[in-house]
Structure formats: structure tokens, C-alpha cells
Amino acid sequence: MNVSNEDARESLAAVTETMLKTRRAVAAAYSSPLLILWGLLFAVANAVAHFYLKYTAVIFWTMAGVGWLGTFLVWWRLQRNLPVKEPPEEKTNWRIWAMWGALSIYVFIWLNLLAPFNGMQMHAFIVTSTMFGYIVLGLWFTAYFMVRLGLAVTATTLIGFYLLGPYYCLWMAVTAGGLLLGTGLYLHARWR
Amino acid sequence: MAELDNIIHQPVRLQIMSALVSLNSDEEVDFVYLRKLLGLTDGNLGAHLAKLEEAGYVKVKKTFVARKPRTFIITTGKGRDAFEEHIIALKQIINAKKK
Helix, strand or coil: CCCCHHHHHHHHHHHHHHHHHHHHHHHHHHHHHHHHHHHHHHHHHHHHHHHCHHHHHHHHHHHHHHHHHHHHHHHHHHHHCCCEECCHHHCHHHHHHHHHHHHHHHHHHHHHHHCCCCHHHHHHHHHHHHHHHHHHHHHHCCCHHHHHHHHHHHHHHHHHHHHHHHHHHHHHHHHHHHHHHHHHHHHHHHHC | CCCCCHHHHCHHHHHHHHHHHCCCCCCEEEHHHHHHHHCCCHHHHHHHHHHHHHCCCEEEEEEEECCEEEEEEEECHHHHHHHHHHHHHHHHHHHHHHC
């Protein structure tokens, strides 16, 4: 079989492009609906909390409830239309749920040990812990956009926490909510 | 010296194998998803998959998910080895011309 140098180069370039495109498409199929859901909820909840400080507990509990219900529905739908199927013994889904469960218990315990604290401290602790989960997931599945997103939201949280005081929630709505939503929409539009 | 693989070198089959090899070796990809991802028609993808299956490079599995028929494709060990050798051969051609 005779293949010229130029043909070999073109073939290799096509291989690299297809492999990257496939990895991205699979990653986006799983993560983009969840990022859009949580980004939207996070932006709305924080924006509303800024104007109705008295009701922050209700606002954030509602956000968490709707978010988890939505996450379950997205996960359920994905199970029926999975683009990629792994052998049942791998149990990756179970491991992901277990990781989030373990992290939630960890956060809950530390919130109780650290009490009393103010709302902003609690908010920043929960957000940065969740972003820690994103970073772990990103490293676990070599989905580095998750690592970058986790670091970016952590950075914006710290900026808001230390520098913006009364505008913290509004800042978080725009930056953190925007980053989650923007990433989700970008993955949906460009990677899927 | 690694050798080029006639079956894999065909552009569409090279694309199919690249997509399949980029997943874990025990992961299966949905036929419709793969067709959309690579921008192929049903017939085109089906014909090239048949060639790859004939060579023992992929397995096509028909199953039911939520009472709907679904087709999943997975690479075999032989397919992954052949693909790897083909890539090495391509790199050797490029490197040989450099020298």
C-alpha cells in the first residue's frame, strides 16, 4: 500500500480531530444539561437573594430542591438515551452519586462544627466545596474544562467574599451563575 | 516496521475507528449517536461497519433499551491493535520523509 507523506499527515490530522471531537461530544452530552440547569438556578437564586435578603434560606433551599430534582430527571433521561454504554459492573453512575453524597455529608458535618457563621460564610463554603467536587470529577474523567470551571468559580467566590461584602450575592449571580450557564451553553452549542 | 491497514485506511473507516478508539475499550457507542457525530448516513455507516465487523475490528450489538431497539458498537482488541499499528505506520511515513 502506497501512501504519500502528505496523505499520512492528513490521515493523522483527521484521526486527532475525530478523537478530540468524540471525547468532547460525549463529555458535553453528560455535563451540558446539568451545567445549564444549575447555572440558571444559581444565577436566579443569587439575584433574588440579593434583593430579598430576609428570605435567603427559603430561596436557597428551593434552589437546592429544584436543582436535585432536575438533576435526577436529567440523569434518568440520559439513562434511556445514553450515547455511550459502559459494562454494568463499572457502576460509574453509582460512584458519581456516592462522591456527591460523601461530599454533602462532609460539608454538613463541617457546617455544624464551624457554627455559628454568617450567611455569606456558609454560602462561600458550600460553593467552594461543590467546586472542589467539579475539580475532582474533571480529574477523574480527564474533562479538564470541569477543572478550569471549578477553579474559576472558586476564584470568583473568593473575590466576592473578601472584596464585595453587601454585593456578594449579586456578584455570584453574575459571575458564578454566568460561568456555569455559559459553559453549559458553550458545550451544548460547540461540543455536542 | 509497522504496516498500514487497507481496511482502516479508507477515510470513513478511519474516522469510525478513531471515534471508537477514543472511548474506553469496554464502552459501546450508540449507532445513531455515532452517525450524527461523524455526519454520515445510515447506509454509509452501516456499510463501513459491516466491513470492519467482517475484519473482526468491531462488534455490532443489537439490544432493547426502554422497549426500543438500539444498536451499539464496540471495538475489539484486534481492532484496537490494528488501529494502533496503522497510526504507527502513518507516523513512520512522516518521520521517514523528515530524515
